[in-house]
Amino acid sequence: MSELLPAWDDQAAVARARALFTATFDGEPDGVWAAPGRVNLIGEHTDYNGGLCLPIALPHRTVVALRARTDGLVRLVSAQEDGLRELRLADVGPAGTPDAVEGWPAYVVGVAWALEREGLLDGGGFDVAVDSCVPYGAGLSSSAALECAVAVALDDVAAAGLAADDAGRARLAAACVRAENEVAGAPTGGMDQAAALRCAPGQALLLDCRDGATEQVPFDLAAVGLELLVIDTRAEHQLADGQYAARRTSCEDAARRLGVGTLREVTDLDAALAALDDAEQRRRVRHVVTEIARVEEFVATLRSGELRGDLLRAAAALVDASHTSLRDDYEVSAPELDVAVEAARAAGAHGARMTGGGFGGSAIALVDAGTAPAVAEAVRAAFAERGFTEPAFLLAVPSAPASRLA
Structure with a gap:
């Protein structure tokens, strides 16, 4: 009988991310944050055409343990990737330029890059440890889950308060889209990031990609x-x-x-x-x-x-x-x-x-x-x-x- 991939509960998710952080960096993180993968019920390839889509957030999440820095350095480690990566936020540039960031760190530092350009972050740098039970490369928005987990973490440590309401979450989602499009070089629409940041338990998210308006639609199977x-x-x-x-x-x-x-x-x-x-x-x-x-x-x-x-x-x-x-x-x-x-x-x-x-x-x-x-x-x-x-x-x-x- 084929087994079903379980999602981590909060306790397990926190323990995994925190353990990876402390094993890699000195000391404890400032906190642990998570963002879900998504499944789109219907409405595919409509987001970048100003259309409608209907995603739900998965119980499967990407988790980040993060600690702010003041020197502009970013250090990154992932349970799903080999090695420790280091770079400076000041050196991050768009995909296709000499300052392009290769691989998965582009989805992390791209969020900081976008938030800084929106005047929402001061470019101080951070240490981050990533773990995830969202299947990678499965079309379930593992990249958006990573971006959005980092976005709410950076928002929190900067005390920007955007994650406190839907309007602020929409701004975070827009920054994550910019990160994926411009720094990671993937020309996606905005559905994935909206789902990770704006969905609700027991609901499907009707997203109007023309103006970013959303409605919650009960979806209790x-x-x-x-x-x-x-x-x-x-x-x-x-x-x-x-x-x-x-x-x-x-x-x-x-x-x-x-x-x-x-x-x-x-x-x-x-x-x-x-x-x-x-x-x-x-x-x-x-x-x-x-x-x-x-x-x-x-x-x-x-x-x-x-x-x-x-x-x-x-x-x-x-x-x-x-x-x-x-x-x-x-x-x-x-x-x-x-x-x-x-x-x-x-x-x-x-x-x-x-x-x-x-x-x-x-x-x-x-x-x-x-x-x-x-x-x-x-x-x-x-x-x-x-x-x-x-x-x-x-x-x-x-x-x-x-x-x-x-």
């Missing part, structure tokens, strides 16, 4: 005898390898051709498609416009009543249609994702789709409570039959946003 199974295909997904950027560039070019600021403003899909002469670009636009509509329909379904009977079938159909669109029109799926989706559906899932940026990563499946291990086993068997790397699994329960743990 346990109350209706359902669970959300996450399938980490172990087909590692990368956002900085050019494919993601190519999709974003194609959408931005289409918007210019159509005379709109973003594809969110397309109100007549048929007319928009007729106005574009490139078949690939038409497919990209069709996905974005129909995916935004699917988010609206999914939220309306959730608000119509309990996910049972016809409402459950309607939600499942939207989830399935999202995967088809991502596979055929946006072309961001992968063989492992398609097999995971097909095997989960065949094993009884009510709906399944890839989640995240694609090109590998994870899929989600809406399953009856108690059947997740059996569905996971069916997926594992399908992967073994095709010679794929063995997948991993976890349950997604809408959880808390980034916060201080100790």
Whole structure:
């Protein structure tokens, strides 16, 4: 029977981060903070198109123990990476420049770099130890979880107070997006950081990426005898390898051709498609416009009543249609994702789709409570039959946003 990857409770998370910190640096940290990974229920590749998306925060989190410094030096250690890294904040520059930061430290110092440029940090430096139970490279926003854990830590030690309310958290999220885009060089939208900082337990976050507005949408699957199974295909997904950027560039070019600021403003899909002469670009636009509509329909379904009977079938159909669109029109799926989706559906899932940026990563499946291990086993068997790397699994329960743990 396939096992489900557990999340750490607060006590275990604090103990792990603090132990790594004290083993690496002299003394104790100023505190320990954590931020969650995320699963997007529906609304993929809509964020950078001014659209709608519907993520939840995972119980699986990245944890940082951090201590402020006054000399501008940053020292970093991670339980998931080898060695100690050191650099100076004054030497940090954008990706593609001589001062670019290589590897995972870019996601950490990029946040400090962005906060300093927003006038929210004085560039004093810090020591930081990182540990995480968010699967790496799984399309579950491990990078945003790291950025947002660092953001709330730096906000706290600087006594800036931004994490105290949603407006401040939105500013922190924007700084984290800037860090990922400009310093780490990954041209992502803002959904992941918004989820890590602005989600709420038991709720899905309806995020309007046109203006950053949010609404909390109740999402209590346990109350209706359902669970959300996450399938980490172990087909590692990368956002900085050019494919993601190519999709974003194609959408931005289409918007210019159509005379709109973003594809969110397309109100007549048929007319928009007729106005574009490139078949690939038409497919990209069709996905974005129909995916935004699917988010609206999914939220309306959730608000119509309990996910049972016809409402459950309607939600499942939207989830399935999202995967088809991502596979055929946006072309961001992968063989492992398609097999995971097909095997989960065949094993009884009510709906399944890839989640995240694609090109590998994870899929989600809406399953009856108690059947997740059996569905996971069916997926594992399908992967073994095709010679794929063995997948991993976890349950997604809408959880808390980034916060201080100790």
